[in-house]
Amino acid sequence: MTTVGVLLESEGRERRVALTPDGAARLRKQDVEVLVEAGAGRRAWFEDVGYADAGCVVVPRGQVYADSDVLLCLRPPGDLASARPGQVLVGLLGPLGDPALAQSLAAAGLTAISLDLLPRTLSRAQSMDALTSQANVAGYKAALLAAEAYPGFFPMLMTAAGTTRPAQVLVLGAGVAGLQAIATARRLGAQVTGYDVRDAARADLASTGAAVLELSTPRAEAEGGYARELTAGEAEAQLRGMAGAVPRFDVVITTAQVPGGRPPLLVTAAALAGMRPGSVVIDLASTAEGGNVEGSIPDTRTVTTEGVTVIGAANLASTVPGAASTAYGRNVLALLAMLMPHGEVVLDLDDEILSAVTVSHGGRVVHPRVRALLDDSKEIHS
Amino acid sequence: MTTVGVLLESEGRERRVALTPDGAARLRKQDVEVLVEAGAGRRAWFEDVGYADAGCVVVPRGQVYADSDVLLCLRPPGDLASARPGQVLVGLLGPLGDPALAQSLAAAGLTAISLDLLPRTLSRAQSMDALTSQANVAGYKAALLAAEAYPGFFPMLMTAAGTTRPAQVLVLGAGVAGLQAIATARRLGAQVTGYDVRDAARADLASTGAAVLELSTPRAEAEGGYARELTAGEAEAQLRGMAGAVPRFDVVITTAQVPGGRPPLLVTAAALAGMRPGSVVIDLASTAEGGNVEGSIPDTRTVTTEGVTVIGAANLASTVPGAASTAYGRNVLALLAMLMPHGEVVLDLDDEILSAVTVSHGGRVVHPRVRALLDDSKEIHS
Numbered sequence: 001m002t003t004v005g006v007l008l009e010s011e012g013r014e015r016r017v018a019l020t021p022d023g024a025a026r027l028r029k030q031d032v033e034v035l036v037e038a039g040a041g042r043r044a045w046f047e048d049v050g051y052a053d054a055g056c057v058v059v060p061r062g063q064v065y066a067d068s069d070v071l072l073c074l075r076p077p078g079d080l081a082s083a084r085p086g087q088v089l090v091g092l093l094g095p096l097g098d099p100a101l102a103q104s105l106a107a108a109g110l111t112a113i114s115l116d117l118l119p120r121t122l123s124r125a126q127s128m129d130a131l132t133s134q135a136n137v138a139g140y141k142a143a144l145l146a147a148e149a150y151p152g153f154f155p156m157l158m159t160a161a162g163t164t165r166p167a168q169v170l171v172l173g174a175g176v177a178g179l180q181a182i183a184t185a186r187r188l189g190a191q192v193t194g195y196d197v198r199d200a201a202r203a204d205l206a207s208t209g210a211a212v213l214e215l216s217t218p219r220a221e222a223e224g225g226y227a228r229e230l231t232a233g234e235a236e237a238q239l240r241g242m243a244g245a246v247p248r249f250d251v252v253i254t255t256a257q258v259p260g261g262r263p264p265l266l267v268t269a270a271a272l273a274g275m276r277p278g279s280v281v282i283d284l285a286s287t288a289e290g291g292n293v294e295g296s297i298p299d300t301r302t303v304t305t306e307g308v309t310v311i312g313a314a315n316l317a318s319t320v321p322g323a324a325s326t327a328y329g330r331n332v333l334a335l336l337a338m339l340m341p342h343g344e345v346v347l348d349l350d351d352e353i354l355s356a357v358t359v360s361h362g363g364r365v366v367h368p369r370v371r372a373l374l375d376d377s378k379e380i381h382s
Numbered sequence: 383m384t385t386v387g388v389l390l391e392s393e394g395r396e397r398r399v400a401l402t403p404d405g406a407a408r409l410r411k412q413d414v415e416v417l418v419e420a421g422a423g424r425r426a427w428f429e430d431v432g433y434a435d436a437g438c439v440v441v442p443r444g445q446v447y448a449d450s451d452v453l454l455c456l457r458p459p460g461d462l463a464s465a466r467p468g469q470v471l472v473g474l475l476g477p478l479g480d481p482a483l484a485q486s487l488a489a490a491g492l493t494a495i496s497l498d499l500l501p502r503t504l505s506r507a508q509s510m511d512a513l514t515s516q517a518n519v520a521g522y523k524a525a526l527l528a529a530e531a532y533p534g535f536f537p538m539l540m541t542a543a544g545t546t547r548p549a550q551v552l553v554l555g556a557g558v559a560g561l562q563a564i565a566t567a568r569r570l571g572a573q574v575t576g577y578d579v580r581d582a583a584r585a586d587l588a589s590t591g592a593a594v595l596e597l598s599t600p601r602a603e604a605e606g607g608y609a610r611e612l613t614a615g616e617a618e619a620q621l622r623g624m625a626g627a628v629p630r631f632d633v634v635i636t637t638a639q640v641p642g643g644r645p646p647l648l649v650t651a652a653a654l655a656g657m658r659p660g661s662v663v664i665d666l667a668s669t670a671e672g673g674n675v676e677g678s679i680p681d682t683r684t685v686t687t688e689g690v691t692v693i694g695a696a697n698l699a700s701t702v703p704g705a706a707s708t709a710y711g712r713n714v715l716a717l718l719a720m721l722m723p724h725g726e727v728v729l730d731l732d733d734e735i736l737s738a739v740t741v742s743h744g745g746r747v748v749h750p751r752v753r754a755l756l757d758d759s760k761e762i763h764s
Binding site: 133155330334 | 429510518519571659660708709
C-alpha cells in the first residue's frame, strides 16, 4: 500500500498545509495510508484530531520521512537530508528561481514534482493549477487588506448627513490575482479600474465590469499567456504614463509578474508622492530585490512622508490559510490521481504534464529549463 | 464674528477629528472664523495644509482655547481647565456614563453640548445623529475585520479544483452598526443571519435579506427604539439558546447595547468553546467591564484554547478615521446651523433638540437625567 506523508512547513511564517483533513479523507477512501506530521495543519486551524478523525496517523516528522512514499509540502522543506532516495516530493518548489535547490533535490535521490512548472494552458492541468488557486486567494485578500487600511469607505454611502463617494481603486495586472482583487473590491462597492499590457487580459478586465486604464504603451503578450518583459524604452513610457494616472486613485493594488524574471517596476516614488495622504498601495509582487512599487518591503507596512501607506504583500495566500490550504490540497489530489492511477506511484515521463512538472528523478535534474539554468551558471563560474 | 476652534483629540489612540477641511470650508463660506489646532487632523490623514487651504488658521492648542467661541471635539478634552467660562464645547461627551465629567464641564463655565444625548427619533435631528454615523462606520469595519481575520473565504468560490461554501456569519443586534455589518458581510458574499430582541429590528433584519435567528425568548422593546434590559430569567434563556446557535457559525459579530447600562452578555465561554477552530468573534460592545462576549478585551485580539479568535473592538469608527471624521463633521455642522442660525451663538433652551443635548450652562449641570444621576450618587455617598 502506498503511504502519503504531510509535512509541517519549515518556514515559520508559512501558515498553509499541503493537505486538509477533508483532502486526507479522500485519499483514505482510495486505501492510501496518510501520515501527518504533528501540528502540520495547526497554523491553518486544522488540528491533529481532525486528521486523526479522517483516518490519518499523526506522527513525528522523522517518521513522516521514514515511512512515506510520497511527501507533500508547499515550500521546499529545510531538511532535505532526512529524505530517502526514491521518495516523491510534491510542492511549489520554485526551481526556476532557485536552480541550486533542484541539484539538492537530485542529490537526495528525490523524485521532485513542482506544481509551479505546470503547463497552465492545458485544460487537463487546470485542476492541479496551484499557482492559480493561490493567486486567487491572494487577490481576494489584497482587496480586503486595502479596504482595511484605507481610511474611508469603499462603497458609496448615503446617510441623513450626506453622501460619500466610493473609493477609486486601480488594479495593475489582470492575471488571476488581479481579477480576483477587482472582483472583491467591486463586491465591496469600490469603483475599480484595471490595467494590463496584454490584449487578452484587457478583454478579461472589461468582462469584470471594471474600467480599463489605457496608456500609450505597446501590447506585450508572451508564451503561455504571460506578459513579456518590456524594452527599456517601453518600460520608461509605461512608468511615465502610470505616474500621471496613479494619483487619481485612492487605492492601487499591483500584481504584475514576469515568469523567471524580476517583477516590473510600475509605481515609482514620484507616482506615490502624487497620491493623496491616506491612499493605500498594495504590492503583491514585493520581493527583497524589489517589486511593482518602489520602496515596498515584503511583509511590511510603511508610510511615505506624503502619507501614503505601502504594503509589501509577498505571500498573502498564507494569510487566508484555510481557503488556501483547501484549494492547494485539491490541486495536489488531482496530481496524485494522475501520479498514482491505481494507488501505486507510476511516474510516466512520457505524459505531457508529468514530464513538465518533474524537476529531479533517479539522482539527476531532469527538467530541461532547470538544467539549462544550471549549465548557464556553471559556464559563468568556470 | 464667531470663531470655531477644532481641537486635537487628547486620547492618543483616537484617530478622528471633529471637522474636516471640507467641513471647515463650509463654515468659512458663512464668514465663521475657524481655528484648527496644529496636527488635529493628521491621524485621519487631513494635513494642516489642507485646513489652511480651506481658509482656516492653524494655531497651537492654547490659542484655540483662548480665541474660540465654540470648541469642537469628539471625546472630552483632557485639559478642561484651559477653557474659558462661556465657551461652547460640542462633542460626544458621554455624560450619562460619566456624570462627574458633567460637573467639571459646569465648573469650567462651559456650555457643553453632547451629541450622544440627541433625541434620535426626531426627523429634524437625523442630520446631527453622530451616534448613528459612527455606528455605521463601526459596523462596516467590523465586517472587514472579520473577513480579514477569518481563515477562509467569505464568498462562495467556484474554481477548476472545486467549490468552497460561503462563510456563515451571525450578527447580534440589529441597530445601525449591526445592519451595516450585515450589509457589508453580504456584499462580500457571506451567508448572514441576524438576531435582535426587538420586533421592529427583526423587520429591519429581514429587509436586508439576512436570515433571522429565532430563539424562544420574549420581545424586549424600550423607549426611543432601544432594547430594554432583560429579566434574569429571560437573559438566562437567551444565553442558553445562543449557546446552541453560535457553534453553527464561522463568524459572529456582536453589537448589542443597552443605553446607560452595561452591554448584555450574549456569547458565553461555553458558546465559544463549541465553535470550530478558526472561527472569529468580534465584540463591538467590548468594555473593560465586559461586553457581549465573555472574555473579550477592548482593542485586543485573543485566541481561545479551542482556536476561536475573539476581537474586542471598542472604537472601530476611529480605525476608519477619514469616513468617520467626515460623517461626524457633517453632524456637527448640522448642529451648528441650529446653534448659530445667523452666525452668532444663540442657545435657545426652549428648542426640543438644544435642550436635550445641553449638559451644562451658566455654571450648572442643566440636563435633567445627568442631574438625577448626580443627585443619586450624592445620596449614596452622604
